[in-house]
Amino acid sequence: MSLNEMTAIAIEGGKGPAAALKPVRAPVPQPNAGEILIRVRAAGVNRPDIVQRNGFYPPPPGAPDTLGLEAAGEVVAGAGRWKAGDRVCALLGGGGYAEYAVCDARHALPIPEGLSFEEAAGLPETVFTVFANVFEHGALKSGETLLLHGATSGIGTTAIQMAKAAGARVIATARGAAKAETARRLGADIAIDAAAEDFGAVAKAAGGVDVVLDMVGGDYFAKNLEALKTGGRIVYIASLAGAEITVPIFRIMQKRAVITGSTLRPRDADEKARLAAEVERIVWPWIAAGKVKPQVDRTFPLAEAAAAHAHLESGGHVGKVILTAG
Structure with missing residues (x-):
């Protein structure tokens, strides 16, 4: 060579x-x-x-x-x-x-x-992205609950494992029963087939979430917000389903929610x-x-x-x- x-x-x-x-x-x-x-x-x-x-x-x-x-x-x-x-x-x-x-x-x-x-x-790209967004911007701590979308992507499979290693509970969404089962195998406490279930309702019924890692955007925002606990954080790393969202300011105020996101490069x-x-x-x-x-x-x-x-x-x-x- x-x-x-x-x-x-x-x-x-x-x-x-x-x-x-x-x-x-x-x-x-x-x-x-x-x-x-x-x-x-x-x-x-x-x-x-x-x-x-x-x-x-x-x-x-x-x-x-x-x-x-x-x-x-x-x-x-x-x-x-x-x-x-x-x-x-x-x-x-x-x-x-x-x-x-x-x-x-x-x-x-x-x-x-x-x-x-x-x-x-x-x-590198995956772990740095998850660490910066889930643990730094999202401030996920042991005992808290993470909701993440795209559970079987490179980011998703890594985020499930890192969150569990940190002592957090994980609710993961994927499209299709087989992918949801893969998320469960990787450690997700609750795995949701987003093609068949209302993930927002399932996550809210499970006690709500402290941090959302979202690479989907679009109409996922309203369900993310409803599932969010008071003082929760929504972190965006992509917008595969749409880059524009409608933000209900009064609901954000009620929940003391933080909406953030970042790029790495x-x-x-x-x-x-x-x-x-x-x-x-x-x-x-x-x-x-x-x-x-x-x-x-x-x-x-x-x-x-x-x-x-x-x-x-x-x-x-x-x-x-x-x-x-x-």
């Missing part, structure tokens, strides 16, 4: 995955001061990659145009705490769909013992470094103890990134879709 040239996935045009994503030969990126070069062995495929492929969610200044927000592999050129040969997984501003990637040395974490590159590649390097340190301190011991385990749905070779996107868009996956780069 030449260290001058590599295979990467380019966005060549068109919005469908087959038209847009093509393997090309590209220069190997060169790390700047404080950055490491990683030989990518596996990379996570995420919904924001699809949004970027469709012409939205552009990379932050200085990040590569190549897709890929998380990867796992071996360090080729070290910096900070890392030396050549170290096995790491890393949060990226972009560039994961390639044989080599660079990242701020502070945004890489050691691959937990016993995990494969494929499993580790599905951790635009955060500055220092904030991502802070978040990485917190994830390593709090979540990595849960992984070591077997309380949180990455759920890999399917892997695809790097050159088949278009097929990986099509699979993710089909909605049939449970957990993470991963690209492998040898």
Whole structure:
């Protein structure tokens, strides 16, 4: 493998995955001061990659145009705490769909013992997102109840396990009885088939919820609010069913509700470094103890990134879709 040239996935045009994503030969990126070069062995495929492929969610200044927000592999050129040969997984501003990637040395974490590159590649974007939104913005505590939607997505499968590891009760929704059963198997205390049941009524009857993690948006908001306990928090990380909601201000006041949300990619390097340190301190011991385990749905070779996107868009996956780069 030449260290001058590599295979990467380019966005060549068109919005469908087959038209847009093509393997090309590209220069190997060169790390700047404080950055490491990683030989990518596996990379996570995420919904924001699809949004970027469709012409939205552009990379932050200085990040590569190549897709890929998380990867796992071996360090080729070290910096900070890392030396050549170290096995790491890393949060990226972009560039994961390639044989080599660079990242701020502070945004890489050691691959937990016993995990494969494929499993580790599905951790950074997902775990950082769940930790920041459920535990920091949502302030979920032991003994509280989390309601989460999209239970069998990469975010959902991770959030169920992390919330349970923290001592919380979990109510999870998914579309279809089989997916609801998967959520239950992963640890959800109550799993709701949102295609057949009124999740708001079920959650309210179960005592209500303290935190909602919502990636759906749209008409889910009214049911989220009704299920929310006084002083509860609704945290948005996406809006797959609609980005506009009607907010009943008096009801918000009555419940002393907090409505918030965030994105991960635009955060500055220092904030991502802070978040990485917190994830390593709090979540990595849960992984070591077997309380949180990455759920890999399917892997695809790097050159088949278009097929990986099509699979993710089909909605049939449970957990993470991963690209492998040898």
